Amino acid sequence: MIIIRPIQHSDYDALHRIAIESGHGFTSLPVNEELLKKRINHAQVSFQKAVTHPGDEGYLFVMEDTTTGQVVGTSGIEAAVGLDDAFYHYHLGKVVHNSRELNIYNTVETLSLCNDYTGASEICTLFLSESHRKNNNGRLLSRMRFLFIAEHRERFAKTVIAEMRGVSDDEGRSPFWSWLEEHFFSMDFPTVDYLSGIGKKGFIAELMPKYPIYVNLLSKEAQQAINKVHPKTVPALRLLEAEGFSRRGYIDIFDAGPTVEAETHTIKTLRESKKCQVIIGEVSTNEKYIVCNTNVANFRAIQTQLQLRETAKQAVITKQAAEALQVSDGDWIRLIRN
Template identity: 65%
Template sequence: MLIVRPIEERDYPALYDIAVESGVGFTSLPVNEALLKQKIERAQEAFKAQITHPGNESYLFVLEDTDTGEVLGTSGIEASVGMNDAFYHYHLGKVVHASRELGIHNTVEILTFCNDYTGVSELCSLFLREKARKGLTGRLLSKFRFLFMAEHDQRFSNTVIAEMRGVSDEQGKSPFWEWLEAHFFSMDFPTADYLTGIGKKVFIAELMPKYPIYVNLLSKEAQACIGQVHEKTKPALRLLEQEGFRCRGYVDIFDAGPTVEADIHNLTTVQNAQHSSVKISNTEMTADSMENRLVINNKVSGFRACIVPIQNSLHTFDELPIPAEYADALQVENGDSIYHAPCPKRR
């Protein structure tokens, strides 16, 4: 059975392997032992903390196969970004150069350096290992966060964003960064990405151009990748767009990948979610009478999430019939409150 739970110290070897496997451009998991262990410590502190409003908490979860004990993926949430370290973006806008007398009217796109998303919550560190990318696993690893944030909304901002990985090749070369590198940074993309991942961001403010960049001055290759995602990121972007996330013109300062945003309580999963009490059931189910539900318990440090098959004819608003083995995995008993939403298979 696959469950999502808070990360623990024993998960460090798996987290390191995931950091290596995720490759260049996955900034939130740098291949650095001290920083990865620090991420685990910060997460453990966040799960234990009593919170009345979002602060510098960082929540990191793992996907575990309970049959083997193997960690197959990670998923995270930053409660409030940019409060300690500056949180940079480019915003894609327009300026008009016009002369009525000459009958000339030119609209030009520009990139403006900004900190507009300071204080919002961020989805991050989502990575599912190659061998686990099947069925509903990816949906579980992404969507459970929406229920967790809605259930514990005092811990998060109303606005949540996700930075999507931009275009780069297998060697980590980004067309957008190559233009910036040539004119301002003299530093390759993997190095800049790594420095950001380990928290050394001061070089950005020191070297980044201070004035808006005219997009038509960039190389054709750099222009083409603005707002585009890495090939491996397209499924994650589609899933978020189905939830209601939209790009408002903000892109990453390194690879120009889009940042998408939404209001937590307007997300499709949250809109369709409901609270019920647990009713442990031993009823056998057939495929045509079964539906999948994404279910979380209402705990923080003892948080658990999984996809539960239930018999739809027994489903009521007040009670959710859960097979005993799934109740054990969720660490709930008869009468306990749970939060759940539909989790249909991809069409």
């Protein structure tokens, strides 16, 4: 069976492998032993912590194939970004140049460095190994985060964002960064991406242009990359758009990929999820649901068939599903139709 659970210290080797597999542009998982172990430790502390409002907690989950014991994917949530380290974006704006006397009216797009998302919750670190990109595993890995947020609302902010990977080639070259590198930096994209991933972000404030950048001054390749996602990121973007996430003109400062956002209470899975009591029994239906228990440190989520007794707020699940979720008769679960 495929289950989602909090990451453990014993998952380090699998996380390191996933960091390598994910490639360039996956800033939240740098190929760095110290940082990966620190990420696991921080997640362990976050899952154990008593929380009344969002702080610096970071929740990292893994997808495990219990048949083989192999970890095949990751998914994460940051409770509130930018509280310790500045959280930068470019915001797309417009400047109008107008002369009535000359009858000239020009509208020019600009990029302004900002910290507007400070304090927002961020869903991040979504990666699924190619061997398991089937059977709606990607949907499970993405949507279960919203079930976790729905069950533990006090741990998260009123706004949730997601940074989508921008355009880069197989060698990790970003056309947007190439223009910035030529004019303001002397580091290639893989290097700057890695430094950002390991938390060394001081160079951003030191070297980034302080004034708005006129988009029409960028190279054609850089302009075309703005607000575009990497081809491998398109399915993840579509999932989030179906949840109600949309673009608000914010892009990544390195690869110009879009950041999407949603007000937490409007996210589809949060609005439509139901909380039911468990009845363990025979299930004779093909209707599949994403289901999670109500724990934090012992959180579990799966995809399973079940019979919903909506008026009684009950759900019939199989013994196998109950064992995977670590629940018994009468316990509560949260679910959403897949």
